[in-house]
Amino acid sequence: MTLRRILPYLQVAPLTLVLALFVVLPLGLVVAVSFWRFQFLVGPVPDFTLQNYVDLLSSETTWRLYLSTVKFTLIVLAITAVLGFWISYFLVFHVRNLLTAIALFLICTVPFWTSNIIRMISWRPVLGKEGLINQALMKLGLIDQPLAWLLFSDFAVVVAYVHLFTLFMIVPIFNAMARIDKSLLEAAVDAGASRLDVVWNVVLPLSRTGIALGAVFVVTLVMGDFFVVIVMSGGLSGSATSGIYNDVQIQNYPRAAANAVILLAIVLMMATAIFRVVDVRRELVR
Amino acid sequence: MLTPAGRRPWTFYVLAGLFTLFVIFLYGPMISIFILSFQGPTGGLVFPLRDPGFTWFHALFGQARTGDVGGAFSRSLPLALVVMVLTVLISVSAGFAFRRRFRGASAIFFTAITSLIVPGLVLSIGILVTFREVFGLPVRWYSSGLAAHLTWTLPFGLLIMFAVLGRLNPSWEEAAHDLGASRWQTVSQVLVPIVFPGMIAVALFGFTLSYDEFPRSWLTVGSKNTLPIEIWTMTTNVTSPALYALGTVTTAVSFVVIAIALGSIWVIQRRRSRRG
DSSP: OHHHHHHHHHHHHHHHHHHIIIIIHHHHHHHHHTTSEEETTTEEEOOOOSHHHHHHHHOHHHHHHHHHHHHHHHHHHHHHHHHHHHHHHIIIIIOOOHHHHHHHHHHHHGGGGSOHHHHHHTTHHHHSTTSHHHHHHHHTTSOSSOOGGGSSSHHHHHHHHHHHHHHHHHHHHHHHHHTSOHHHHHHHHHTTOOHHHHIIIIIHHHTHHHHHHHHHHHHHHHHHOOHHHHHHTTTSOOOHHHHHHHHHHTTOHHHHHHHHHHHHHHHHHHHHHHHHHOOHHHHHHO | OOSSTTOOOHHHHHHHHHHHHHHHHHHHHHHHHHHHTTOOTTOOSSSSOOSOOSHHHHHHHSTTOSSOHHHHHHHHHHHHHHHHHHHHHHHHHHHHHTTSOOTTHHHHHHHHHHHHHSOHHHHHHHHHHIIIIIIOOOOOTTTHHHHHHHHHHHHHHHHHHHHHHHTOOHHHHHHHHHTTOOHHHHIIIIIHHHHHHHHHHHHHHHHHHHHHOOTTTTTTSTTSOOHHHHHHHHHHHOOSTHHHHHHHHHHHHHHHHHHHHHHHHHHHHHHHHHHO
């Protein structure tokens, strides 16, 4: 029957159309524009020049921004992975009632469905000079002067990232752990393993795919961020993407595009490396 | 877990403490801006709260308004609804396609993953150039903005459909067929009821991800701002609790949507377990 044969193509056609027109074509154009020339007072001019790449790669600012992005990425990756692992572990193996576990899991996920910008701004009255933490510490007499580094600093940037992105670790790790057969753990204990051994040799390897998926999310989110780093560092720090943001604001689209291509290459390389370790699609349908 | 029943290991208490701290960390700051949005006219951006009232909520929509907040709402809400409907239709349909083998399946899947992980700002630039240079159209929230939001919501919708349909046993469809059901009856009476909670989840993601999306909207909505962009401009210009009031209002809208979605999934599951 021919309908049966062509049915999948019809069903996937709308998705294919959207992806082709609004993902593949735009990304292709970003690559094309990255070879254009930026003329002062005129704007982007079609051309084929490598000048944008040469300018970027020879500029110290670029390297500084990328280095700072990588630094933030690694710090946030480490914190969110540890938090995500232990919170999922608590929910899956320590909470005995399934309904309670699901309710607690939902509590962790609800903020995901609210605005990131608002959640980021909400740190202002907490971390600020006259914020809650400084007020509390002053009242307790632990400090005389408010701590200035709490807000508008690298510390604040990391706090905001962890606040926004830990969820992306919890969900896949929770998902992976929930599939672990609990009798495996009992078998390990019966065979003489300590509880730490069980976590290290049974739970951790079996949660590997969840951690990898979470890592893909956290890496791409931190690398692609520009607004958290701009607001929370008070303009003191930057990221690779905030460099692109600045170029767009001065209408230098060719250089922004070249920078975007570099960023995209790095992000896709990291994601591919992680996807080599796990087959996401098979994990999802398993 | 591994100690005799009734006694909890010490790690339970340590991890319970960690979990509690994490929840405070997650909700504490948000709760503090909700409280501060009720600051009186003389109150500032930090505690203490001075003669609480609705001053800043009035300021938000009133005469001396801080920006076009009302207009931003009137664009963000319909946009999110349209994105929601399209996301459900397109990802459910594509989800069913992926249950069979077809040419280009993995290429489409990996493009969807790329769409998910590509930095939003990069795609925002690309879509701006596509509309201006290729289509020769101006960027508007209902055209290029809609397109940009779909690139963000569809991958999530597709992944959810994979998870839902992966558990759907093909033999149920065959059984329906063997019992004499027509194709349409199989779809409407077997498949749709099973995937319905998943469809609500896709709708929830479609609505909220569009409603809150900032990086992909930045260059694609044109001169009329959607809500997240309005908030972004306010973070740099407005230094009054009106910003917090806006945060409270948008979050309240999100919470209503989440409650409707989770509530309806819960009702469906309950009805089902009662029947079954």
